[in-house]
Amino acid sequence: MSALTYTPPPAPxxxxxxxxxxxxxxxxxxxxxxxxxxEFDAGTGLSEKTxxxxxxxKKEAPWILEFRLNALKKFLSMPMPTHWATKDLENINFxxxxxxxxxxxxxxxxxxxxxxxxxKTFERLGIPxxxxxxxxxxxxxxxxxxxxxxxxxxxxxxxxxxxxxxEALREHPEIFxxxxxxxIPTGDNKFSALNSAVFSxxxxxxxxxxxxxxxxxQAYFRINAENFGQFERTLIIADEGSEVVYMEGxxxxxxxxxxxxxxxxxxxxxxxxxxxxxxxxxxxxxxxNLVTKRGVAHEEAEIKWIDCNIGSRLTMKYPGxxxxxxxxxxxxxxIALANDGQHQDTGAKMIHAADETTSNIxxxxxxxxxxxxxxxxxxxxxxxxxxxxxxxxxxxLLINSNSRTDTYPAIxxxxxxxxxxxxxxxxxxxxxxxFYMQQRGLTEGQAMSLAxxxxxxxxxxxxxxxxxxxxxxxxxxEMEGSVG
Amino acid sequence: xxxxxIKDLHVAIGDKSIVKGFSLTIRSGEVHAIMGPNGTGKSTLxxxxxxxxxxxxxxxDVLLNGASILAQEADERxxxxxxxxxQYPSEIPGVSIANFLRAAVQARLAEGEExxxxxYYKRLYAKMDLLKIDRKFTSxxxxxxxxxxxxxRCEILQMAMLEPKFALMDETDSGLDIDALRIVADGVNAxxxxxxxxGILLITHYQRLLDHIVPDHVHVMWDGRIVKSGDKSLALExxxxxxxxxxxxxxxx
Ligand SMILES: Nc1ncnc2c1ncn2[C@@H]1O[C@H](COP(=O)(O)OP(=O)(O)OP(=O)(O)O)[C@@H](O)[C@H]1O
Ligand SMILES: [Mg+2]
Numbered sequence: 001m002s003a004l005t006y007t008p009p010p011a012p013x014x015x016x017x018x019x020x021x022x023x024x025x026x027x028x029x030x031x032x033x034x035x036x037x038x039e040f041d042a043g044t045g046l047s048e049k050t051x052x053x054x055x056x057x058k059k060e061a062p063w064i065l066e067f068r069l070n071a072l073k074k075f076l077s078m079p080m081p082t083h084w085a086t087k088d089l090e091n092i093n094f095x096x097x098x099x100x101x102x103x104x105x106x107x108x109x110x111x112x113x114x115x116x117x118x119x120k121t122f123e124r125l126g127i128p129x130x131x132x133x134x135x136x137x138x139x140x141x142x143x144x145x146x147x148x149x150x151x152x153x154x155x156x157x158x159x160x161x162x163x164x165x166x167e168a169l170r171e172h173p174e175i176f177x178x179x180x181x182x183x184i185p186t187g188d189n190k191f192s193a194l195n196s197a198v199f200s201x202x203x204x205x206x207x208x209x210x211x212x213x214x215x216x217x218q219a220y221f222r223i224n225a226e227n228f229g230q231f232e233r234t235l236i237i238a239d240e241g242s243e244v245v246y247m248e249g250x251x252x253x254x255x256x257x258x259x260x261x262x263x264x265x266x267x268x269x270x271x272x273x274x275x276x277x278x279x280x281x282x283x284x285x286x287x288x289n290l291v292t293k294r295g296v297a298h299e300e301a302e303i304k305w306i307d308c309n310i311g312s313r314l315t316m317k318y319p320g321x322x323x324x325x326x327x328x329x330x331x332x333x334x335i336a337l338a339n340d341g342q343h344q345d346t347g348a349k350m351i352h353a354a355d356e357t358t359s360n361i362x363x364x365x366x367x368x369x370x371x372x373x374x375x376x377x378x379x380x381x382x383x384x385x386x387x388x389x390x391x392x393x394x395x396x397l398l399i400n401s402n403s404r405t406d407t408y409p410a411i412x413x414x415x416x417x418x419x420x421x422x423x424x425x426x427x428x429x430x431x432x433x434x435f436y437m438q439q440r441g442l443t444e445g446q447a448m449s450l451a452x453x454x455x456x457x458x459x460x461x462x463x464x465x466x467x468x469x470x471x472x473x474x475x476x477x478e479m480e481g482s483v484g
Numbered sequence: 485x486x487x488x489x490i491k492d493l494h495v496a497i498g499d500k501s502i503v504k505g506f507s508l509t510i511r512s513g514e515v516h517a518i519m520g521p522n523g524t525g526k527s528t529l530x531x532x533x534x535x536x537x538x539x540x541x542x543x544x545d546v547l548l549n550g551a552s553i554l555a556q557e558a559d560e561r562x563x564x565x566x567x568x569x570x571q572y573p574s575e576i577p578g579v580s581i582a583n584f585l586r587a588a589v590q591a592r593l594a595e596g597e598e599x600x601x602x603x604y605y606k607r608l609y610a611k612m613d614l615l616k617i618d619r620k621f622t623s624x625x626x627x628x629x630x631x632x633x634x635x636x637r638c639e640i641l642q643m644a645m646l647e648p649k650f651a652l653m654d655e656t657d658s659g660l661d662i663d664a665l666r667i668v669a670d671g672v673n674a675x676x677x678x679x680x681x682x683g684i685l686l687i688t689h690y691q692r693l694l695d696h697i698v699p700d701h702v703h704v705m706w707d708g709r710i711v712k713s714g715d716k717s718l719a720l721e722x723x724x725x726x727x728x729x730x731x732x733x734x735x736x737x
Binding site: 427431432433435436437438439440441442443444446447450451453454455456457458 | 531534535536537538557558559562563567568570573574575576577578579583584585587588591592625642646
């Protein structure tokens, strides 16, 4: 097995019935959208024609079109992973999805040039005034194309390339082609194949040797059109001894039919480099959010995923790190909140492939009402390795008795020269605790969100300030909405 | 001047009737002590008045300044000035005392009004000094891993910060060491003298507390209702004789 080969998650029993978890749920939260005029529209449904259309609009090199067409074949031939994953996946209607939409805008340079409706979106996203200045660093993904960018110029001074996928593959193939599709091969899973066929948008970043990018690079993703799937593609290469932090936020307005978000994120940390990838997402609860994220950490390199999943109908996401070089470090800190009608199927993968590699997984899940959380973990340490360490902690919080939580930690450690530690806990927010807080004047919703924030507090404290604030705000919103 | 009126209250948990015709009126500034054997319904009464959702009020009423509060949720009752110091306070892991109290204070402000953080901390520290609570205490999670006495002190700190109109103190003295008992009593007495003195219902098993917080009235609760009322001397009598004589007297009546 090569170090890059995907290890499938363990296979729990499949669900007995095809679920439709959004029935009977108040879906008005986050209910907004803007009319957009799309200049390029690939129409609904997926065929070779769709793929060729996308590639031609993007004026891509032939090798990329070939990459896409090959991926399409794989996608069409691969079965749904329902032998281990939820049958709800069968409810995705691939023929109804739009695979590409674009306003045909060039990425914008300054805040003034950003279209008003996009500013309006930021406003509706509730980003407070103080944080507006923060937006000057935002690479906003408005539907398929980057709509705003400014930090690019700033980091370009350090030799950093920060571009969208189309631009990067067109202008810097010598840098990106080498790693593109290598960390996560097209056929890794059905959805990485889908993404490889129709990807658009997403960020490609190259950080030169020894460069430490002072401010986090950012992106905001949003699904704006009904039945539109969003398939961004991100590739970050941190050259030897460099450091970079990347943050993404996601949100989607509410539509009556399901939408699909299926991204692929590949990270490469070369010798001694550090990459931190932070996600706080809040999808509307009819979004299928099926994302493949993986990084390769070379010698003494470090990759850290911070992944917060709120909302969506179904999220399946298991950020992973392949610890390829000696003393490489990998970390996944994740928080998942499954409210009524939502299923957060998340976890982490740590593939140790060199001596003295260390990995750390801390996963916290919160299940509310009918919400369901699943943790799937893979930790693989082969026998011939020495001095490897893994620490895995999974904590689940249940709010009311209907909630469901499952844990499938697969830890395969062979040989006696390696150490692992695994802890799991399940706790409940009980009625007495909520009554206690209500007796102090907090509403039931406030009480629950305080309990949830308390549960994730030790983890959230490790996040960058603005993201823990954002996370708290999203949790408040989610918990306020969950009572009544 | 405010008034809390408990009128012929009957409370059931499931189909088990626990409080059976409890009546009492408390005015601002008054201290009423309730004593009574274990399992007689004292905590049930307090929680029912505070609006615990599991406790069904089968008949009777609770009025705050003449208006029934029974239709209100627990948090609404709290914000209108009712405070319950719990016999068994809940633990809230990961939520610091400072943040918890801040949320509680914020909840009492008008919509859109922002809490003045500096003033809040100043007030919090003043109250802590008064109650001789270490500042480090505020960064600990609410009641999480607290000793019995620490939990009770934390209840009193919250009460001092929230300045209720009426406080139901359920065995706040149990678990307190002698010094802490005096400090807590001093805190309560300080409130008593003030212009916005709350009405207090003190549930206790021990005369010891009543030495420090001298009650205006003492009531004996038995099988879900008050069977005897008197002044502070009644507590001394109970301390000396136990509850048997009340039982007999009550059974005879
Ligand atoms: N949640 C509950 N479910 C069933 N029974 C309960 C519940 N809570 C209280 N009880 C019962 O109600 C009765 C009164 O309990 P309560 O706690 O009110 O007594 P108390 O007077 O406060 O006693 P103590 O002096 O020991 O604190 C007891 O018999 C108790 O077992
Ligand atoms: Mg009691």
